[in-house]
Amino acid sequence: MKKKAISLFWIVCITTFLLAGCSEYSVNADGTTTLILAENQPADYPTTIGAKEFARLVEEKTDGRYKIKVYHGGQLGDEKRAVELTQLGAIDFVRSNTIPLTEFNDQIGVLAMPFLFEDEKEKWDKLTGDVGNDLLNTFSGTKLVGLAFYDSGERSFYNTVRPIKSPEDMKGLKIRVQSSELAIDIVESLGASATPMDYGEVYSSLQNGVIDGAENNFPSYYTSSHYNVAKYYTVNGFQGAPEVLLSSQETWDQLSEEDQAIFKEAAMESIEVQREAWDQLTEVSKEKVTAAGSELIEVDDVSEWREAVQPVYDKYGDTYRKWIERLTEDE
Known part of the structure; x- marks a missing residue:
């Protein structure tokens, strides 16, 4: 364990040294300043x-x-490593999904609760409003500064066995989940068997019957080619944890108050462009998987699904109660 800790220490030190040595990390000869943003997705x-x-x-x-x-494209490391380097100030900005960030900020996990919002309008009204800003402020003390939420779509279930129209149809299925206690609890509340597994193993595991299904958004279902082996996709949008754009506290503190306001404004204004790109990719993905023979099972009324996951709310209610009330109440 000690050797592993030492190894990680030197990896961080070397990466920090290399990044700090880049010309972009300091004031340029012309007086401008170039900062670094880490993004693990393609261009x-x-x-x-x-x-x-x-x-x-x-x-x-x-x-x-x-x-x-x-x-x-992950040039500066995976999401977790990039967030850690942003905490150290070696990277100025990073974009990460909510779920990995729960390791750094336990309050942000409320956004991964199942069926949290009534619809997309309510979700984005909240995330771009006062409560969303207050949630971003919960990064205070983590050496990170929350700037804005980005769209990551809605996660739904897909499987190789049968069309899933209700929670009853989930019973007995082995469903791959992320290595998260909350993710496991959600799937098991629906009567299925949760199977934590690395994402890279999902395709072959679906193909070989190690698991019966998984869950993700449309673009991931398409780009991973999971639609080739799991034809039944239930459109119930049970989880919609967003992405988060973050700044290093060290970088942020070097900005004037005026520039901080400008950076925050730019982050918020960029949401519209990001969400438009997400909607376009989602529509293309839907068209591709449908053309390839996937069966999309639309769930218009999720009330019985909400009822089924109530044990999850009972378990996590004390942790997230304040945020759940603010995110779901009418304003």
Whole structure:
């Protein structure tokens, strides 16, 4: 264990040294400053498009005093490592999904609760409003600064066995989940057997019958080619944890209050472009999987699904009660 800790320490030190040595990390000869943003998705992915729009807006709003270079495709490490380097100040900005961030901020996990919002309008009204801003502020003390939420769609179940129209149809199925206690609890509340598994193993496990199904959004269902082996996709949007755009506290503290306001404004304005890109990718993915023979089972009324996951709310209610009430109450 000690050797592992030492190894990780040196990896962080070396990465920090390499990044700090880049010309982008300091004030340039012309007086402008180039900052670094880590993104693990490809160049044409919606979150990368959102990050690039954020960078464009910052440069425009500061009259070129600040430029942000977006390193996409995981060039600066996976999400967790990039977040850790952002905490250290070796990376200036990072985009990460909510679920990995629960390791750094236990309050943000409320956004992964099942069937949390009535619809997309309510969700984004909340995430771009006062309660969303207050949730971003829960990163205070983590050496991270929350700037904005990005769209990551709605996760639904898909499987190789049968069309799932109700929670009753979930019973007995082995469903792959992320390595998260909450993810396990959700699936088991629906009567299925939760099977934590690395994402890279899902395709072959579906193909070989090790698992019967999994859950994800449309773009991931399509780009992973899981639709080739799991034809039944139940559109019930049981979980919609968003992405989060974050700044290093160290970088943030070096900005003037005026520039902090500009960066925050740019982050919020970039949401629209990111969400448009997400909607486009979702529609393309739907068309592709449908053309390939996938059966989409639309769930218009999720009331019985909400009732089935009530044990999850009973278990996590004390932890998230304040946020659940604010996220679901009428304003």
